[in-house]
Amino acid sequence: MNKSPDFRNTLMEALGMKILPMQNGKYYASMPVDHRTVQIQGCLHGGASIALAETLAGYASSTLCSQEEFPVGISVTANHINTACAGTVIAEATPIKLGKRLHLWQVDILNDNKDILSTVRITNYLISHNS
Template structure:
């Protein structure tokens, strides 16, 4: 496994999109074999003060999509086609950490498992994301 350069992390964090920025997602590692990020519980809760399940899914899709893109290869990009999530326990404070690892990476499809844990290392959510790996159009119509 290769390590992630500070330059790569800075680029990914500045280009991760407005939703990730709004939710406080910070990418801390990104290689084709493993993508890791943190997200605060505060600001991402449902009315009862628990981490919103949708916030967990946003974190999972972001990590799996980055992993798929890193595996797509030159001139290709990843598009999510399916995601599911099982919420195991609640989180009410601190940071959660998501870790995405590939289940399958092929020529046209990649699937990732994303495990989200609380600061005590307890599993909060398990998600699976599948992405299509597509060719970039060399002559896009504008």
């Protein structure tokens, strides 16, 4: 299931997020740095970065779930160490632990020069549709 999700009428569409092709076991997404994603000083909003990271980790977990399961985020920890004021950011999700009920992801947000802007740890809990 590497089909791009339908983001119509969602936060993801409003922020211009796009799922990119998976490479070498890592998942990728992009988001523009523009009027939708910046704070009042004109640089990337930390909340937009977290939204991108959580979106990508959720998508990545969903590709690994059975049809009877879906992931929900239960923990997000972010460190913002740099910023961008233009261009596009890329999120790169790497699985740390893929258990039966918990998925732990490391998501790095990178600028156009591949510098790390934010590093985010996300834990997803897999819930059964029957729960």
